[in-house]
Amino acid sequence: MxxxxxxxxxxxxxxxAGLQVAPLSAEEDSSHFYYYILVDRFENGTTENDTEQIDRDSTAGFYGGDYQGIQNNIDHLKTIGVTEVILSPIVDSEDYLGQHVNSFENLQETYGSEEELKQLVDQLHEAGIDVLVQTPLQQVSSSSELLGRDWIQADGQIDFTNESAVDYISDRLSDWVEQFQFDGFYIENADQLPAESLELLMNEVDGLWLGGMSDESSLEKGVELFDQVIRFGDHEETFSSFTGYGADFTSLLNQPFFQSNDVVHYIDFLHTDRFTRALEPTGNHPVTRWKLALTYLFTAPNDPILFQGSEIPMDGSIDDLSTHKMINFLAGDDQVTRHVEKLSSMRDKYESLSSGEMKVLHDENGFLAFERILDDEKTYVLINTTETSQHINLTDIDSGKELQGLLINDLVREGENGEYRIATDRESANIFIVKEDSGIxxxxxxxxxxxxxxxxxxxxxxxxxxxxxxx
The missing domain is CATH 1.10.287 (Helix Hairpins)
Incomplete structure (x- = not known):
């Protein structure tokens, strides 16, 4: 008995006890979590659409990634909290990046059929994920069916100042929206295209418009023009901040439009080395450092975007295109994947993490602490890249409160002096939410x-x- x-x-x-640590429930808000998919290098879901274009022996060849491969991993995308996927160009192209267009009328055969694309978009929508498509607007191939048009220059460059070019592209995109139910479009190197033509295009085609920009002087105009802008060019600062022990985060915190929800930021991306590769000279553990960098990505202002495979986490260099190798979802450590899942869930549940005003409390010798405040909700983020434990004392919290650790289980109550002491171990991060003191x-x-x-x-x-x- x-x-x-x-x-x-x-x-x-x-x-x-298990009920107390159940996953955070998702609540709808206006924040975004983008996930960029390089279709040819995601997953080869079926060999039925493999054509003679497939050349896995060449780093620049088509590898056979397809719509079925993406469909096979929708549950994974939903689990980690993705709200929008961005598909690389789907048009018939002579390169796997989709930048040298053969035809805007035909889709890339190796990715699958139009029916398979419809099924993919439908199933992503069922999972609550919107679909954006990257639209190449700069170059056609040397054998493109578009050669000879008055808006195609002799070297294959698209003259997007020509109204006929804008009309042609807007007709194609409108057809795609009607046929495939796309939710928006992404334009890389948008700062290299005429703003007037882009504005005309966006007025003609409904959807969310995302622009990629590396020219800082054009960023203000881009923020006015697009729904959101990916600010390129700051990955080196991100790498240096999270690879070592005593980094200064000032350069990241002082980025233009850092407090703006109109800007999207990233750790690594399509045209950079993988963050894992940047860690090699330091000898620091990739999983540990990815957790630190991702905590920053998901809790600092601006919406996050992940390049495919970052949650594995993948390695690679842009010099030899190993950064674009096919994903092996069965390899790697799932700690990073679970960390992304936690962070996206917290962003959904605590709106201050996505939309709150940010105030830096400490930034010195590799230890960053800041608060996010929205109305009555307060969250505190501690990111410690150092070799020793770190803490801060909070004096502006009302008496009778408690701070609950969200990433690492911790509970902090008011000290005898009226302060709240929150801490984090070496090379770790935590997020604290302010709540009423629950007592025993x-x-x-x-x-x-x-x-x-x-x-x-x-x-x-x-x-x-x-x-x-x-x-």
Whole structure:
């Protein structure tokens, strides 16, 4: 009987405790979590659409990634909290990046059929994920069917100042929206195209418009023009901030439009080395450092974008195109994937992490601490890249509160001096949410006392039985 009581109490304790750490429920808000998919290098879901274009022996060849491969991983995308996927160009092209267009009328055969693309978009929508498509607007191939048009120059460059070019592209994109139900479009190197023509195109085609820009002087105009802008060119600062021990985060924190929801930021991307590769000279563990960098990405202002495979985390260099190798979802450490899942869930649940005003509390020698405040909701983020534990004392929190650690289980209550001391271990990060002081948590306390009481009764009973046996 005593054993049954103990087992029952333990089972109740485990189940009840499990309920306390259940995944955060997602709530709809206006924040975005973009995930860029290089279709040819994502996953080869079926060999039925493999054509003679496939050349896996060449780093610049088509590898056979397709719509079916993406469809196979929708559950993964949903689990980590992606709100929008961006597909690389889907048009018939002579290169796997889709930049040298053969035809805007035909789709790339190796990716699958139009019906398979429709199915992919439908299933992503069912999973609550919107679909954007990258649209190449600069270059056609040397064998393109478009050569000879008055808006195609002799070297294949698209003259996007020509109104006929804008009309042609807007007709194609409108057809795609009607046929495939795309939710928007992404234009890389948007700062190299005439703003007037881009504005005309966006006025003609409904959807979310995302622009990629590396020219800082054009960023202000881009923010006015696009719904959101990916600000390229700051990955070196990100790498240096998170690869070593004593980095200064100032250059990141002082980026233009850092507090603006109109800007999207990243760790690594299509045209950079992988962050994992940048870690090699330091000898620091990729999983540990990815967690630190991702915590920054998902809690600092601006919406995040991940380049495919970052959650594995993948390695590679842009020099030999190994950064574009096919993803192996069965390889790698799932700690980073689970970390992304936690961060995106927290962003959904606590709106201050996505839309709150940011105030830096500490930035020195590799330790960054900041608060995000939205109305009455306060969150605190600690990112410690150093070799020792770090802490800060908070003095502007009302009495009678408590701070709950979200990434690492921790509970901080008011000290005798009225301060709240929050800390994080070496090379780790945590997020704290301010709540009302819950006092003693009686359900857990009662279960704990019950288990201990049952154990004591069991021990006494066994002692008496053994003593009686010895007599």
């Amino acid at each position: 005593v054993k049954r009581l103990i087992y029952g109490a333990l089972l109740f304790f485990i189940v009840f 948590y009686w359900p857990i306390t009662i279960v704990f006392v019950g288990v201990m009481g049952a154990f004591i009764i069991f021990a006494i009973t066994m002692y008496r039985k053994q003593r009686h046996k010895n007599i």
